[in-house]
Amino acid sequence: MSKYVLTVTCKSTRGIVAAVANYMADNGCNITDTAQFDDQKTGKFFLRASFTAETGMTLEELIKGFEATGAEFDMDYDFFVDGAKTKVVIMVSRFGHCLNDLLYRWKIGGLPIDIVAVISNHMDYQKVVVNNDIPFHCIKVTKENKPQAEAQIMQVVEDSGAELIVLARYMQILSDAMCQKMSGRIINIHHSFLPSFKGANPYKQAFEKGVKLIGATSHYVTADLDEGPIIEQDVVRVTHAQSPEDYVSLGRDVEAQVLSRAIQAHVQRRVFLNGDKTVVFPASPGGYASERMG
Numbered sequence: 460m461s462k463y464v465l466t467v468t469c470k471s472t473r474g475i476v477a478a479v480a481n482y483m484a485d486n487g488c489n490i491t492d493t494a495q496f497d498d499q500k501t502g503k504f505f506l507r508a509s510f511t512a513e514t515g516m517t518l519e520e521l522i523k524g525f526e527a528t529g530a531e532f533d534m535d536y537d538f539f540v541d542g543a544k545t546k547v548v549i550m551v552s553r554f555g556h557c558l559n560d561l562l563y564r565w566k567i568g569g570l571p572i573d574i575v576a577v578i579s580n581h582m583d584y585q586k587v588v589v590n591n592d593i594p595f596h597c598i599k600v601t602k603e604n605k606p607q608a609e610a611q612i613m614q615v616v617e618d619s620g621a622e623l624i625v626l627a628r629y630m631q632i633l634s635d636a637m638c639q640k641m642s643g644r645i646i647n648i649h650h651s652f653l654p655s656f657k658g659a660n661p662y663k664q665a666f667e668k669g670v671k672l673i674g675a676t677s678h679y680v681t682a683d684l685d686e687g688p689i690i691e692q693d694v695v696r697v698t699h700a701q702s703p704e705d706y707v708s709l710g711r712d713v714e715a716q717v718l719s720r721a722i723q724a725h726v727q728r729r730v731f732l733n734g735d736k737t738v739v740f741p742a743s744p745g746g747y748a749s750e751r752m753g
Contacts, residue, residue, distance in 0.1 A: 460510040462541035462746040463488075463521065468726050469534040471497050471504040478506065478528050486524060487514030498733060509541055509743045537728075544573040545726040548621040550612075550629035551579050557585060557648060559629035560715035561722070562591055565699045568750025570719065571726050575619035578612055579677060580631060595620075600631050609637050616641075625722060626680065628714070635682040645680035646725060648718040650710055651692060673697055674704055675714040677721035679732075688737045690730055691721040705717035723747075 469475065476495065484492055490681040494510040512521070521538045530534050551558045558577070564570045577588045577598045588595040596615050602610045616624060626647040638645065650656075651674030656664040665710050667671070674694040693716060695709050724730050727746060731738040 460492075460513050460516075462509065462511050464527075464541050464728050464733070465506075465508045465510065465536065466539070467506040467508075467534050467536045469504055469532050469536075471499075471502050472532065475506070475566040478532065479506065482525060482528050483508075483510055486512075486516055486521070488512050488516065488521075491720050492673060492743040494729075494742075495685045496738050497512055498514055498738070499553065501734065503733060505733070505738045505740075507729060507731075507740050525544070533611070539728055542571055544571050545623055545725075546575045546621045547572045547576060547623045547625055547722070548576045548578060548616050548619060549625045549627050549655070551577065551584060551627045552630040553581055553583055554628040554630075554711075555587075556711045557715050557718050561627060562720060563601075564719055564749075566591070569747075570723055572623075572722065574711070575621055576615050578615060578629075579711065580608075580629075595752055604636065605650070609634055613637065613640070615679050623719070623722075623725065627718065632645055632684060637682055639684045641666045641680070643662055643679055646677060646690065646718070646721055647680050647685070647687070648675060648677045648714050650674065650714065650719075651694070660703075662710055663703045666701075666703040669699065671697060673710045673713060675710065677717045677735075688732055690724055690734055690737055690739060691717050693720075 488510045490508050490510045495506040497504050508750060518538055518540060525536065541666050548560060549561060574593050576594045576596060578598055580598060580600045582597050585595045598608050598611050622644065624645045626645065629647065630692055650661055654664055672694045674692060676689055677691045678689045679687040693713050695713050697706060697709060711739045727742060729740045729742065
């Protein structure tokens with residue numbers, strides 16, 4: 460039996476869940492996991508359903524057959540093959556902790572992604588990337604060549620068929636044009652001190668202010684720097700006994716974890732844009748399992 464995921468966004472009204480359930484039952488599908496949210500402030504309704512097609516319906520047949528239901532409720536909807544790997548381009552500068560974490564998770568099947576390229580404005584990680592049989596592209600970025608550099612980046616994305624760009628501590632600001640073109644398809648990671656501690660050495664600034672929580676935030680990239688819709692966040696507690704170097708090390712670990720969880724939520728179709736915010740549903744059973752558990 461084929462496994463699929465249905466995602467729905469529409470105006471909140473009576474009968475949506477019943478209509479989806481009836482469509483599934485009438486077409487030989489069994490819903491195995493579902494999550495929904497009715498935003499009473501915006502009047503929008505969000506639904507994600509995992510299901511099996513017990514009578515062998517194909518993805519194309521499911522999409523075609525759902526047209527009438529989608530039109531009745533003016534739905535923004537889509538069907539996906541459950542577990543299908545998303546093609547991803549990773550961009551990195553000189554901090555490699557997030558890149559290395561993603562390479563490991565990708566290698567053991569812990570993330571349903573296919574890393575089709577790594578782009579950097581430095582050569583530091585060429586060897587580790589190439590050793591994993593992944594194409595590496597070094598694209599230098601300066602004030603003078605930024606438009607040309609971004610054109611090269613987009614060429615790599617288009618040629619590789621990438622569906623998602625991950626900024627794994629890529630320390631260059633993307634242009635408004637690129638942010639708009641890839642809206643909802645670029646994920647970034649940064650420390651959660653923003654906007655409190657901007658500029659150089661944020662962890663040192665945090666140490667000097669005596670903060671008690673080190674955090675990280677992963678979000679979609681928009682033209683508003685570091686203010687896109689948040690997907691995932693986490694924190695780790697620190698005390699007066701930690702040094703600035705401890706802050707950096709602890710921050711590095713939480714950044715890697717938060718970024719991987721954000722990517723996982725995105726590629727599993729669990730994230731829904733809701734204005735400047737997101738709705739993020741929990742993972743289905745087995746959603747965190749790896750192909751290699753050892």
